[in-house]
Amino acid sequence: MSTGANFADFKSDKKPTWCPGCGDFGTMNGILKALSNTGASPENTFFVAGIGCSGKIGTYVRTYSIHGVHGRALPVGCGAKIANPNLEVMVAGGDGDGFSIGAAHFIHAVRRNVNMTYVVMDNRIYGLTKGQYSPTSGTDLKTKTSPSGTYMPPLDPLALALSSQGTFIAQAFSSDLKRLVEIVEAAINHNGFSFVNVFSPCVTYNKVDTYQYFREALVDVNDIGHDPTDHEAAKKLILDSETEYQGILYQNPNSVSYEESHGLDSPMWDLSENPPEDILNLLREFY
Ligand SMILES: Cc1ncc(C[n+]2csc(CCOP(=O)(O)OP(=O)(O)O)c2C)c(N)n1
Numbered sequence: 001m002s003t004g005a006n007f008a009d010f011k012s013d014k015k016p017t018w019c020p021g022c023g024d025f026g027t028m029n030g031i032l033k034a035l036s037n038t039g040a041s042p043e044n045t046f047f048v049a050g051i052g053c054s055g056k057i058g059t060y061v062r063t064y065s066i067h068g069v070h071g072r073a074l075p076v077g078c079g080a081k082i083a084n085p086n087l088e089v090m091v092a093g094g095d096g097d098g099f100s101i102g103a104a105h106f107i108h109a110v111r112r113n114v115n116m117t118y119v120v121m122d123n124r125i126y127g128l129t130k131g132q133y134s135p136t137s138g139t140d141l142k143t144k145t146s147p148s149g150t151y152m153p154p155l156d157p158l159a160l161a162l163s164s165q166g167t168f169i170a171q172a173f174s175s176d177l178k179r180l181v182e183i184v185e186a187a188i189n190h191n192g193f194s195f196v197n198v199f200s201p202c203v204t205y206n207k208v209d210t211y212q213y214f215r216e217a218l219v220d221v222n223d224i225g226h227d228p229t230d231h232e233a234a235k236k237l238i239l240d241s242e243t244e245y246q247g248i249l250y251q252n253p254n255s256v257s258y259e260e261s262h263g264l265d266s267p268m269w270d271l272s273e274n275p276p277e278d279i280l281n282l283l284r285e286f287y
Pocket residue numbers: 050051052053054055070093094095096097098121123125126127128129134
């Protein structure tokens with residue numbers, strides 16, 4: 001149901017300080033358009049941002065938002081959603097934030113399946129700290145901290161999400177706005193934890209994973225007749241390390257969110273009437 005809020009209503013009056021051409025512009029626009037398409041309102045949306053160039057998104061949106069501690073955006077988002085299941089919770093951050101310092105939170109947020117959306121703005125580099133390699137950097141990527149390449153295979157975010165029992169796993173590209181909006185919209189509408197890895201090129205520090213590279217490399221799962229509800233087919237695509245895919249790789253149509261399985265259907269403040277005596281006793285121990 002639409003609240004009448006449009007894309008522009010979700011934007012703050014702050015002018016982004018991202019470098020001209022940064023992929024984060026397109027990703028932000030895609031997220032905000034998807035939010036407005038689903039009928040979310042700025043007043044009912046809570047945006048949690050990581051730390052990084054990508055994390056600046058939290059100040060460019062006109063919703064409730066927190067720009068917190070590096071790698072810790074997901075537990076904040078989970079806590080907010082559980083405290084108030086009526087909120088639309090959107091978490092966004094970088095590949096370093098989500099898959100390096102925040103990797104453990106990612107795994108457990110996927111498993112917990114709280115009904116919220118997580119968008120990673122994946123540029124395969126640490127942008128804010130001026131170009132160190134990240135967990136998704138390619139083996140041969142030469143950076144300030146890997147002058148001869150990383151000598152490590154990149155972490156595969158989609159495979160990590162699948163092996164953590166993810167219920168919605170997708171990938172998109174910041175410069176394909178139409179598909180990005182469709183995919184993020186489906187993620188918001190999914191009943192459970194939705195993960196969308198969005199290739200958002202860093203034009204300043206990563207000269208390998210460029211717009212041109214993704215434009216030529218990406219294969220859209222819609223063009224190959226992929227059924228995202230087919231777990232085996234999803235596994236095959238996700239484990240195919242030769243090809244970069246765009247689209248919804250996997251969606252469990254029977255997903256049961258954490259809130260649903262725990263009977264959390266109202267905000268915590270509604271529970272204040274007649275609190276159970278054992279909970280009061282527990283609180284009394286600390287006061
Ligand atoms: C606890 C902590 N460790 C390290 C940093 C330094 N730091 C800030 S952002 C960042 C990585 C940014 O990379 P990414 O998450 O990929 O975001 P991007 O800038 O590429 O969007 C690091 C290591 C920090 N702010 N806090």
